[in-house]
Amino acid sequence: MSNSGKQTKTARKKIVAGERVLLVLVDHRADSQIVHKAVYYAGLHARNHKQRLALLYIKEPMGMQLFGVSDVIKQESKEESIIQLTNVENQICEWFGAKQEVACYIREGEVSETIADFITKNRFVTGLVVTNWQFNNMASGLQNYISGAKKMKSARQVPVMIVPEDATLAQIDEIYS
Numbered sequence: 001m002s003n004s005g006k007q008t009k010t011a012r013k014k015i016v017a018g019e020r021v022l023l024v025l026v027d028h029r030a031d032s033q034i035v036h037k038a039v040y041y042a043g044l045h046a047r048n049h050k051q052r053l054a055l056l057y058i059k060e061p062m063g064m065q066l067f068g069v070s071d072v073i074k075q076e077s078k079e080e081s082i083i084q085l086t087n088v089e090n091q092i093c094e095w096f097g098a099k100q101e102v103a104c105y106i107r108e109g110e111v112s113e114t115i116a117d118f119i120t121k122n123r124f125v126t127g128l129v130v131t132n133w134q135f136n137n138m139a140s141g142l143q144n145y146i147s148g149a150k151k152m153k154s155a156r157q158v159p160v161m162i163v164p165e166d167a168t169l170a171q172i173d174e175i176y177s
Contacts, residue, residue: 015103020051021124023158025115025134026088027057034131037172038163039088042129043096044176045161051126054103055088057081058114081106120156127159135162 024042085104107114119125
């Protein structure tokens with residue numbers, strides 16, 4: 001992935017069996033300070049617990065589109081998700097250096113079900129980090145996932161860490177100092 005010709009500096013390699021990975025939800029607001037706080041927390045947590053980071057960008061399914069228009073919209077959506085993930089990777093590199101390895105994934109679907117499906121299929125995921133804004137906007141689906149409700153009974157459960165919007169990076173640093 002590249003952004004305006006810049007190559008991402010974080011180390012990127014496939015996840016191998018036995019690695020422990022902290023999953024961070026990246027959304028269309030990835031440039032916002034709110035999402036950066038969740039990524040920063042996840043980076044500190046991963047570093048202190050010898051884990052890797054995985055960034056998951058979920059594109060919600062499009063409604064009905066006119067013939068031919070949907071291909072253009074899908075391509076633009078894919079490009080946007082790549083830009084968002086690249087921006088987050090570059091921010092991780094600024095904070096933690098190139099040593100922090102990052103895996104990136106793009107999926108399409110309803111957010112809470114896609115997260116549950118991703119975690120269930122990828123046994124390496126040991127936790128999920130979201131912002132309270134993300135959690136509130138997908139609360140019912142994630143609560144079903146967390147509680148093991150019938151809708152997602154087959155989902156593998158992992159700890160969910162919710163980073164408050166009003167937390168500062170200094171406050172997040174205090175957690176790990």
